[in-house]
Amino acid sequence: MRPPIIVSLLDTDLYxxxxxxxxxxHFPAAHGEYALICRKAPTRPLARLRDALEAELDALCRLRFSADELAYLRSLRYIKPDFVDYLELFHLQRRFVRVSTDGDTLKLEIAGPMIQAMFFEIFVLAIVNELYFRxxxxxxxxxxxxxxxxxxxSQLRAFIDGGGVEDGYPLLLSDFGTxxxxxxxxxxxVVATLAHQLPEAFRGTSNVALARELGLTPxxxxxxxxxxxxQALGVRLRDFQKAALETWVQEYRGDLGIALTDVVGMDxxxxxxxxxxxxxxxGLRHDSGDPFAWGEKAIAHYQSLKIDPRGKMLVFSDALDTGKVLALYRYFAGRAQTSFGVGTHLSNDLGLTPLSIVLKLTRCNGQPVAKLSDSPGKTLPVDPTFLAYLRQVFAVPA
Structure with missing residues (x-):
């Protein structure tokens, strides 16, 4: 009998x-609803994974944080003691997850307090992927x-050793592939190989368990x-981004200072x-749309505010491969700091067709929420009335 896919609650992304x-x-009573979305039809039906997925979810919900894992979290300066105390009591509740099928389609929905529901995402996606590729x-x-x-x-080593890296603008690469x-x-x-062979460029991984095990930065x-x-927490819709950013600032007081830009588009x-x-x-993180155009807008915005963009970080994390990483680095080196979070190209590039699945928040506190992506295929299918209203409020064309 195989061991469970997820054996530690640290086996997820830091965020x-x-x-x-x-x-x-800041909003512990918020209620969230999430849905599994398949952006592209897979080669084989995902519905056949249902029974195995149910068993993996059962095993996941039996996990607890160990004393050593909690001690590791306490060592991160931005993780607060009361939060670790909460995690000492934490375990995922199976009743918040419902799995079903519709023909060949696998359906998974999560509904519950956000302090529970939001923690399922990375585990579920990692489980579905590993079951599928077995x-x-x-x-x-x-x-x-x-x-x-x-x-x-070899590509990255040749670029570094060949003098491609400009002084003051290091080439920084991270694993975002969980x-x-x-x-x-x-x-x-993959992560151990990169850490060993490219120590001057590989800055860490989003996976907390791997960071702890390999002595890397999460x-x-x-x-x-x-x-x-x-969008559903009682602030005026037009002000939701500012409210979210302000809450982040108050929580982290200067730590974790990279803002995500594409919830309603870069503009x-x-x-x-x-x-x-x-x-x-x-700095800012790019996750949809043309990365070169996005970076130009970011630099122009900093300059318009009389801020030197050379002291700011542009983090790229959308469908990167090695060639795109190097092209973006060359383009922006000397103009801004850059960093690259690479996902599928590192963690699932073995000659097979990767899955294109996401698990996204669709409602909060009973109200629809949405993302208006700079990449049309990433705009989530939600309540069309709310989507139209969101576009109107932020002047985003359909």
């Missing part, structure tokens, strides 16, 4: 902890994955769900990202 802490401290796993697939990984390392990984042990191998701040929740974000926020936050 789940940082968002959960902010939720616990059918393909084998020595030949792993060998192809290692060949591809070696090629990536949600899309081929398997847990494969992500471990990377992450906020995700879309944190910003989206403020609408920059309208709210005034001098106050531009000085308080260390």
């Amino acid at each position: 789940k902890f940082t968002m959960l802490q902010a939720v616990l401290h 059918e393909d796993d084998g020595p030949e697939v792993r060998a192809e994955g290692r060949r591809r990984l070696s090629h990536k390392v 949600r899309r990984r081929f398997a847990r042990d494969w992500q471990h191998e 990377i992450g701040t906020m995700a879309h769900e944190f910003m989206q929740a403020f 609408a974000f920059l309208t709210d990202f005034d001098l106050y926020f531009a000085k308080l936050f260390d």
Whole structure:
């Protein structure tokens, strides 16, 4: 009998902890509803995974944080003692998750307090991916994955050793691949390889368990769900981004200073990202739309506020591969600091077609919430009336 896929509650992305802490401290009674969304039809029906997924969820909900894991979280300066005390009592409640099928379609819905519901996302996506790819796993697939990984390392090493890195603008690469990984042990191998062979460029991983095990820096701040929740938390809709950013500032007081820009698009974000926020936050994260155009807008915005963009960080995290990382680095080096969070291209590049699944917040406190992405395919299917209203409020064209 196979062991469970998830064996530690640290086996998730850092931003789940940082968002959960902010939720616990600022809106602990909020209720969230999440849905699994498949953006592209998979090669094989996901519905056949239902029974195995149910069993994995049962195992997940039996996990607790160990004393050593809690001690590690306490060592992170931005994690507060009362939050770790809460986690000492924490376990995921199985009753908040419902799995069903509709023909070949796998359906999964989560509904419950956000301090519970939001913590399921990365675990669920990692489980579905690993269950799906078990059918393909084998020595030949792993060998192809290692060949591809070696090629990536060689590309990056040649760029670094060939003088491609400008003084004062380091090439910074992180693993953001937990949600899309081929398997847990494969992500471990990839991250350990990069840390060993590219120590001057590889800055860490979003996966807290891997960071702890390998002595790396855990990377992450906020995700879309944190910003989206403020669409339903009693502030004027036009002010939800500013309310979310202000809450983050009050919670972290200068730590974790990278703001996510594409909940209602970059243009609408920059309208709210005034001098106050531009000085308080260390930089911005790109997750949809043309990354070159996005970076140009960010730099122009900082310059319009008389802030030198060379002291700010532009974090790119949307569908990156090695070539795109190097192209973006070359383009912006000398103009701004850059960092690259690479997901599927690291954790699930073994010659197979990756899944394109997400688990997104659809309602908060009984009200619809939405994301108006700069990439049309990433705009979530939600209540069309609310979507139209959101577009109107932020002057985002359909």
